[in-house]
Amino acid sequence: MNRRERFLAFANFETVDRVPRSAGFVESLFEAMKARCAGQDPSTFFQMDGSWCPGLTPPAELPSPDYSAYHQEYLSNPLFSIDGNGCGHLLHGFYHFTEYISPLRNAEDFRELEQYPLVSNAGWSEAGMREACASQHADGNYAGMWIGHMYENAWQVRGYEPFLTDLLTQREWAEFLLDHYCANNVRAAEAGARAGYDLISIGDDVANQTALMFQPALWREVMKPRWAKVIAAAKAIKPNIHVWYHSDGNIWEILDDLVEIGVTILNPVQPECMNPIDVRKRCGKRLAFDGCMGTQTTFPFGTADDVRRMVRYYIDALDGLHGGLWLSPTHVLEPEVPIENVLAFFAECDR
Numbered sequence: 001m002n003r004r005e006r007f008l009a010f011a012n013f014e015t016v017d018r019v020p021r022s023a024g025f026v027e028s029l030f031e032a033m034k035a036r037c038a039g040q041d042p043s044t045f046f047q048m049d050g051s052w053c054p055g056l057t058p059p060a061e062l063p064s065p066d067y068s069a070y071h072q073e074y075l076s077n078p079l080f081s082i083d084g085n086g087c088g089h090l091l092h093g094f095y096h097f098t099e100y101i102s103p104l105r106n107a108e109d110f111r112e113l114e115q116y117p118l119v120s121n122a123g124w125s126e127a128g129m130r131e132a133c134a135s136q137h138a139d140g141n142y143a144g145m146w147i148g149h150m151y152e153n154a155w156q157v158r159g160y161e162p163f164l165t166d167l168l169t170q171r172e173w174a175e176f177l178l179d180h181y182c183a184n185n186v187r188a189a190e191a192g193a194r195a196g197y198d199l200i201s202i203g204d205d206v207a208n209q210t211a212l213m214f215q216p217a218l219w220r221e222v223m224k225p226r227w228a229k230v231i232a233a234a235k236a237i238k239p240n241i242h243v244w245y246h247s248d249g250n251i252w253e254i255l256d257d258l259v260e261i262g263v264t265i266l267n268p269v270q271p272e273c274m275n276p277i278d279v280r281k282r283c284g285k286r287l288a289f290d291g292c293m294g295t296q297t298t299f300p301f302g303t304a305d306d307v308r309r310m311v312r313y314y315i316d317a318l319d320g321l322h323g324g325l326w327l328s329p330t331h332v333l334e335p336e337v338p339i340e341n342v343l344a345f346f347a348e349c350d351r
Contacts, residue, residue, distance in 0.1 A: 002140030003049055011242045011265060013285045013323035019315055020049035020326040021349040026095050028335045036339050046346045051141045053132040056124035056191050065117035070103035087156045102159035113176050121184045129195035144199030147188045150181045151204040151223055182226040186233045193237035200234055200243055207249030209273050216253040228261035235262055249273050259286045268330035272296045277317050290326040299329055300336045304344035311348040
């Protein structure tokens with residue numbers, strides 16, 4: 001099987017020649033893995049099953065908004081940076097983790113939200129997307145693209161606690177931001193479908209280790225209809241497009257909702273938060289899995305034999321050779337993960 005055939009068989013619960021697999025690494029572990037892989041990028045060395053194509057691109061002459069006025073007290077700090085949504089990031093020396101500094105954290109008037117320079121992808125170009133899709137297909141690979149977040153972008157701009165408070169006390173503030181990012185995601189999803197992509201990827205971290213961040217009813221009122229709109233926009237153009245949805249944590253209470261709105265692949269199915277076997281029993285062949293290999297347990301603290309054992313366990317228990325299972329770490333692999341565990345993971349998946 002080539003990668004596209006394997007991906008489509010996986011996503012459609014059909015027989016695969018081997019279970020698809022992939023992994024991501026923090027920079028230090030990436031460099032260590034690269035050295036172990038004779039200088040090759042690990043994704044090339046292990047022939048990982050990933051594939052990504054470009055999305056909408058802004059006009060070359062489009063100026064980037066100046067967000068410096070929202071972060072005056074941090075601008076002189078060399079560990080501080082501002083991302084494309086205007087959110088500040090302050091490094092504290094702990095690998096890739098940063099402290100978020102939300103630009104609208106102190107907003108007291110709705111007009112401050114209206115005046116904030118939110119980036120819109122309206123009018124952005126689809127140039128190169130069809131060609132990228134055709135190129136991937138010609139190479140025997142599937143074509144997929146990242147669409148974006150919605151809840152995560154909104155709280156990062158507003159501030160985590162202020163945004164959650166807005167949901168309860170001044171809903172129009174929260175929905176103003178959500179509607180903006182929803183509209184961006186609809187345009188991107190439509191473009192991906194028009195280009196012929198096999199997959200669009202979306203998601204929000206809406207749960208912690210044990211439960212959703214908020215009541216399920218609130219998610220259903222606010223988040224669900226907006227994601228449904230995004231997915232419906234893509235499927236109206238390409239009905240068989242697959243939809244990959246990411247949320248860390250325990251999202252047991254909204255699994256049926258995700259299936260209902262058209263999600264076909266769930267990531268990362270954290271075994272420390274939800275038992276993948278229980279999720280499969282509940283969702284059956286309505287929901288394929290990408291993940292399942294614990295990065296809070298097996299990868300950092302297990303042995304190479306433990307990794308092999310868990311790979312075999314999930315392939316057997318989830319009938320992975322008949323589709324529906326893509327094995328991957330449930331998060332980027334951190335520096336403490338032994339290289340031998342990574343090697344064991346790929347070797348056992350392939351065996």
